[in-house]
Amino acid sequence: MSFSKEQLERYSRHIILKEIGVKGQKRLSEAKVLIIGAGGLGAPAALYLAAAGVGRIGIADADRVDLSNLQRQIIHSTNDLGKEKALSAAESMRAINPETRVEAQVCFVSADNIGALVADYDVILDGTDNCPAKFLINDACVLAKKPFSHAGIIRFRGQLMTYVPGQGPCYRCAFREPPPPDAVPTCSQAGVIGAMAGVIGSLQALEAIKYFTGAGTLLTGALLTYDALTQEFRKIRLPRRESCEVCGTHPTITAPFDYAGAVCEIAP
Amino acid sequence: MKIIVGGKFKDYPEGLRLSALIKQENVETPEYVTVALNDDFAEARTFDEIVLKEGDNVEFLYFMGGGGE
Numbered sequence A: 001m002s003f004s005k006e007q008l009e010r011y012s013r014h015i016i017l018k019e020i021g022v023k024g025q026k027r028l029s030e031a032k033v034l035i036i037g038a039g040g041l042g043a044p045a046a047l048y049l050a051a052a053g054v055g056r057i058g059i060a061d062a063d064r065v066d067l068s069n070l071q072r073q074i075i076h077s078t079n080d081l082g083k084e085k086a087l088s089a090a091e092s093m094r095a096i097n098p099e100t101r102v103e104a105q106v107c108f109v110s111a112d113n114i115g116a117l118v119a120d121y122d123v124i125l126d127g128t129d130n131c132p133a134k135f136l137i138n139d140a141c142v143l144a145k146k147p148f149s150h151a152g153i154i155r156f157r158g159q160l161m162t163y164v165p166g167q168g169p170c171y172r173c174a175f176r177e178p179p180p181p182d183a184v185p186t187c188s189q190a191g192v193i194g195a196m197a198g199v200i201g202s203l204q205a206l207e208a209i210k211y212f213t214g215a216g217t218l219l220t221g222a223l224l225t226y227d228a229l230t231q232e233f234r235k236i237r238l239p240r241r242e243s244c245e246v247c248g249t250h251p252t253i254t255a256p257f258d259y260a261g262a263v264c265e266i267a268p
Numbered sequence B: 001m002k003i004i005v006g007g008k009f010k011d012y013p014e015g016l017r018l019s020a021l022i023k024q025e026n027v028e029t030p031e032y033v034t035v036a037l038n039d040d041f042a043e044a045r046t047f048d049e050i051v052l053k054e055g056d057n058v059e060f061l062y063f064m065g066g067g068g069e
């Protein structure tokens, strides 16, 4: 496939970058990314990846757009209130770039569907709003040998890490298992700054773009933390844990599973 | 002795245990904090046994469950 004159113009600011070029742009056009959650993290990530010319993007969410979402979930607009987030997000992505094949998945991920979902894509972005879902995505991606970007946000702070099979730790290596329900605050309880969600979601999109184009180095073996109050980024080295339940030498988790209570924790 | 906590040098008395450092540093939800000590994760059940030494590098990692909603 070669680029049309229009495509060369659309992606000219990428193509001019020596780290991307025509070759990198072509890789993006062949890339398949699944974004789980069309919320604070998924919204900017989905917009940037569609704009960047990623060939296929799946966006999974079963929620509907609520007025309290619009402070940060910039992929939805006031006209979308009440609409399924996956559909609303897909519309915005297609409006930015009609060349991207957008697949709206109106569903919450669970142990039953996550294997089939991730199998269809090259890279997965975790934009979910609860810890049990983050462990589910971690386990499913590790087991299916899929690279994924983990991220979490709360109040003025966010963090992310990238897992690539065979290259460093998974999320469970560090965090082991989800805390009990309500042990750590959620964004609806504690609040979150919209623009900070934008920073972290954009960083997830960058990790995907870098993975496909080979530009730079990824956040494998590192947790990048960001504090919007002090504008401090820190890259914390993360070791792999040999005894990890899913990616360790003798894994005990051999299939994705749901933690009890995970489904009802997903706030509308 | 000097140890590094969250990327910053801190002065603490010799013999400080990891569990005491967690208290001194006012770690949020200490029951659920993940501790990276030098190039390894410290097991929660050993926080009370680990005696920190000069130059140790301690990082507190927190659950951040938010992202969507």
Ligand SMILES: [Zn+2]
Pocket: A169, A170, A171, A172, A173, A174, A241, A244, A245, A246, A247, A248
């Ligand atoms: Zn692991």
